[in-house]
Amino acid sequence: MSALPVCQTLRLALADGVLRITLARPDSRNAMNRQMVDELRATLAAVRSDHSIRVLVLRGDGGHFCAGGDLQDMARARDAGVEACRDLNRAFGALLEETQSASPVVIAVLQGAVLGGGLGLACVSDIAIAQSSAGFGLPETSLGVLPAQIAPFVVRRVGLTQARRLALTAARFDGNEAGRLGLVHFVEADEQALDARLETVIAQVLRCAPGANALTKALLLDEQPLGPLLDQAAEWFAAAVTGEEGAEGTLAFVQKRAPRWVP
Numbered sequence: 001m002s003a004l005p006v007c008q009t010l011r012l013a014l015a016d017g018v019l020r021i022t023l024a025r026p027d028s029r030n031a032m033n034r035q036m037v038d039e040l041r042a043t044l045a046a047v048r049s050d051h052s053i054r055v056l057v058l059r060g061d062g063g064h065f066c067a068g069g070d071l072q073d074m075a076r077a078r079d080a081g082v083e084a085c086r087d088l089n090r091a092f093g094a095l096l097e098e099t100q101s102a103s104p105v106v107i108a109v110l111q112g113a114v115l116g117g118g119l120g121l122a123c124v125s126d127i128a129i130a131q132s133s134a135g136f137g138l139p140e141t142s143l144g145v146l147p148a149q150i151a152p153f154v155v156r157r158v159g160l161t162q163a164r165r166l167a168l169t170a171a172r173f174d175g176n177e178a179g180r181l182g183l184v185h186f187v188e189a190d191e192q193a194l195d196a197r198l199e200t201v202i203a204q205v206l207r208c209a210p211g212a213n214a215l216t217k218a219l220l221l222d223e224q225p226l227g228p229l230l231d232q233a234a235e236w237f238a239a240a241v242t243g244e245e246g247a248e249g250t251l252a253f254v255q256k257r258a259p260r261w262v263p
Contacts, residue, residue: 002059003044004019004043004046005039005043005046005080006164007042007043007068008035008039008041009023009025009033009035009036009039010022010023010024010036010039010040010043011024011025011061011132012043014053015263017052017053017054017055017103017206017210017263018053018054018055018056018057018202019043019047019053019055019056019057020042020059020175021043021057021058021059022058022059022060023036023058023059023061023066024061025058025061025064025249026061026062026063026064027055027062027111028058028067028070029060029062029064029066029067029076030060030064030065030066030067030113031067031068031069031070031071031110031116032069032070032117032118033069033070033072033073034068034070034073034088034091034196036070037056037091037095038091039090039099040076040099041091041094043098044095044098044102045098046098046235047103047104048102048103051103051210053104053182053213054104054205054206054210054213055104055105055106055107055197055202055205055206056102056104056105056107057107057109057202058106058107058109058121059108059109059110059111060100060111060112060118063111063112064109064112064113065108065109065110065112065113065114065121065134065171066113066114066115066117066118067113067115067117067118068099068113068115068116068117068139069117071093072258073074074087074088074124074133075229076193080112080148089148089149089256090229092117092120092149093148093149093164096121096123096124096150096153097151098123099121099125099218100153101118101218101221101222103210103213103214103217103218103236104214105126105127105205105209105213105217106126106127107125107127107129107196107198107205108122108125108127108128109124109129109130109198109200110123110128110129110131110136110178110184110252111130111133111134111191111194112131112134112135113134113135114130114134114136114178115134115135115136115137115139115152115170116137116139116140116147116150117149119137119146119150119154119155119183120149120150120153121186122178122183123150123153123154123156123157123158123259124153125181126206126217127173127185127186127201128165128178128183128184128185128186129184129185129186129187129188129194129197129198129201130175130178130179130186130187130188130194131175131186131187131188131189131190131191131194132174132175132176132189133175133177133225134175134178135173136172136174136175136177136178136183137166137170137171137172137173137175138150138154138166138167139169139170140167141168141170142170145159146218147167148261149164151167154166154167155185155208156184157182157183158181158182159182162181163208163234165239171190171241175187175188187215190251194262206261206262206263207258207262209245209249209259209261210245210249210260210261211240211243211244211245212240212245212249215236219232219233219236226228240245245259245261246262248260
């Protein structure tokens with residue numbers, strides 16, 4: 001098992017194959033500064049080589065998920081010049097890429113502010129669960145900037161037509177609207193229901209073979225042309241059928257028992 005990084009802006013709790021990552025800057029509604037971005041990326045890097053971690057749960061401390069980028073960080077980058085601004089912005093984009101491609105299933109639990117970069121993180125999750133009262137939005141254009149690293153992921157999540165409306169109006173919307181848009185999968189009335197839904201989804205994920213889940217996720221995210229993609233998928237399928245998980249899953253079915261990866 002790989003050692004998880006020591007973090008100041010995150011709380012990490014690992015148990016039974018589930019790593020719970022809590023954004024822990026509640027005084028700023030968990031706005032992401034460069035340190036938080038770097039700590040999230042370091043955590044994802046540690047997870048990449050640890051196949052015992054099957055689920056990542058992202059949520060925020062203090063009743064909010066994430067209010068976006070830290071404006072003080074942005075001000076310091078602006079004072080340092082164009083290159084510093086570009087590097088700060090691109091580091092966040094790299095975080096979104098790495099979160100989306102992480103092998104474990106990523107579950108986002110969304111309460112309070114889900115703005116800007118927070119909405120971006122929601123868009124790269126595999127499964128998103130929102131409280132109905134959560135407040136979503138892309139406020140960047142109202143601040144005179146643009147959702148540079150976030151926009152492509154929003155388009156892939158909700159489609160171009162809705163992404164254009166959300167980005168070009170800086171409109172705010174609640175969890176119910178996020179559900180209607182397809183940005184989130186489940187909308188719950190209160191925190192108790194939110195937590196209950198989370199545990200149900202975790203249990204569902206843990207019924208699936210971890211290797212099969214990781215390759216299925218990679219297949220779903222692959223954007224190469226269809227023919228080569230299906231060729232690659234056939235290779236992965238053959239390896240799965242003849243591999244350890246395929247043999248165990250088939251035997252478990254015949255023996256009418258749960259496969260050994262199920263807790």
